[in-house]
Amino acid sequence: MDSPRAAKRWPEERQLAFINAHASRLVASGIGLDPSNYDTLQPTQVQLQHRPGAGISALYALRDGSGHIGLTTEELPAPAPDSDGTLPYTQLHVPGYEVAPQGFDELVVSVWRHPRDPKLPGLAAAAVxxxxxxxxxxxxxxxxxxxxxYRPLRRAVLRATFAQTEPELTERAIYLKVMRPDLADELVERSRLLAGAGLPVPDVLAHQEDGVAAFRELSGASLSRLIMHDGGTSLDPAELVALLDKMPAAVLDLPHRPAWADRVDRYASAARTALPEAAYRIDELERGVRDALDAADRGPLVPTHGDFYEANLLMDENRLVGLLDVDNVGPGRRADDLACLLGHVAVLPAVDPRYVHINEALDHFGSVFERGCDPRALWGSAAGVGVSLIAGARVPGQVDEWVPAAMGRLEAAERLLARVPG
Incomplete structure (x- = not known):
């Protein structure tokens, strides 16, 4: 008996091209409208997400203001009816011969009305x-x-402000993080573990079975503000290392997740999809990152934050007061945590031209970080982080703006790789 043939999924650049070309028809069919009238919808793409190895997801605003529609090419199970008998999402089966080469399987596109995200059951309650x-x-x-x-199928973060009238009128703000229920459980566990070790993470205020966790808002401003002002030179980088040193040993018992640079092949693929005209340069970057890490002593596994960069570090002037987004806390290598910061700092000028002190920042932080890890691991990993950020510059409907921004991130990653010692 012949074994079943493995599914041959469309190349992701073809998935993206199909979504962009047929969005109106897909949206109309997905919400039960006559596809012959799809042009009247004129949906506007407000978000596009390319998750390398998984597929393409997008969010569209309807012309009549009646809401938003999400769609994805990521693999989802056949939908089961909710308690009210309605389906949470619709699956459209697109024959592969329409736009893909012969031999590819049909493409399945799942469509839903926001906020009924197929993998975020708590979003429908948190967003109302x-x-x-x-x-x-x-x-x-x-x-x-x-x-x-909001990243379709992955997570959402909402800020809710409440007014209290007794004994006097005051306001308070909390953050609602919406995730897959199993991942929300892990996030709460990590938050409480770090809080118990004295790290300045937000308090967990509530945790619901549908994957929503509420956190107290911390005071302070992102480290990026300090970097914009003086390249971060008024902060001793050793304080960042000391913060990581406070990570409890129990973090080593958590699941290990690959560093950004360990997935450089996937991020390079996404970057080539976004910037096909720069494919050769991206190929060179990918090879350079791999060569640097292959030659480096990457160090032992230690407790790591996993997403350690300026937006997740809160400052009161030049004093560290907060550590955010502990979703990826687990075993890892110190060089990769520190490289995450360097990689994000390097691309800041491509985000906002007011960041004019980036070379000073990289020199300032890098000179201290190099004392505790192999510079080849540090800068090679930082370049890998830079690669991971290229495709994220893409903004729907703003090609004239995002292409230069993506090229700026590519150039920043190349400059990081150039810092790897020969």
Whole structure:
């Protein structure tokens, strides 16, 4: 008996081309409209996410203001009806011969009405003001609810502000993190573990079975503000190393996740999809990162943050007061944690031209970080982080803006690789 043939998925650049070319038809079919009238929808793409190795996801705003529609080429199971009998999402089967070479399987596109995200069951409650007030207000009135970040199928972050009238009118803000329920459980575990070790992480205020966790808002401003002002030279980088040194040994018992640079092949693929005209340079970067890490002493496994960069470090002037986003805390290598910061710092000018002290920042932080790890591991890994950020510059409908930004990130990654000792 012949064994079943493995599915041959469309190349992701073809998935992206198909989504962009047929968005109106997919949105119309996915929400039950007659596809012959799809042009009247004129959906506007407001978010695009390319997750290398998984697929393409996008979010669209409808022309009539009736909401947002999400769609993805990532593999999802056939939807099961909710308690009210409705399907949480629709799956459209697109014959492979339409736009893909002969021999590819049909493409399946899943479509949903936001906020009924197929993998984030808690989002539908957290994103609706009336339901968020009941679930997290503790009797206070919700005055504002905004989405800070949303990555379809992955996570969402919302900021909720509540007003308290007794004994006097005051306001407080909390952050709602919406994740897959199993990952939310892990996040809460990590947060409590680090808080118990004295690290300045936000307090967990509530945790629900649907994958929503509420955290107290911390005071302080992102380290990026200091870097914009003086390249971060008023902060002793040894304080960042000391913060990582406080990570408890129990972190080593958590699951290990590959560093950004360990997945450089996937991120390089996404970068080539975003910037096909720079494919050769991206190939060279990918090879350079691999060669640097192959030649380096990457050090032992130690407790790591996993996403250690300026946006997750809060400052009160030049004093560290907060550590955010502990989702990726686990065993890793110190060089990769420090390289994460260097890689993000290097691309800041491509995000905002007001960052004019980046070379000073890289010299300032790098000179201290090199004392505790192999410079080849540090700068090679930092270049890998830079590669991971190239495709993220893509902004729907703003090609004239995001292509130069993506090229700026590519150039920053090349400059990081040039710092690897020969």
């Amino acid at each position: 003001p009336e339901r968020a007030e009941v679930a997290f207000g503790a009797g206070d009135r919700l005055t504002h609810l905004e989405t800070v970040a």
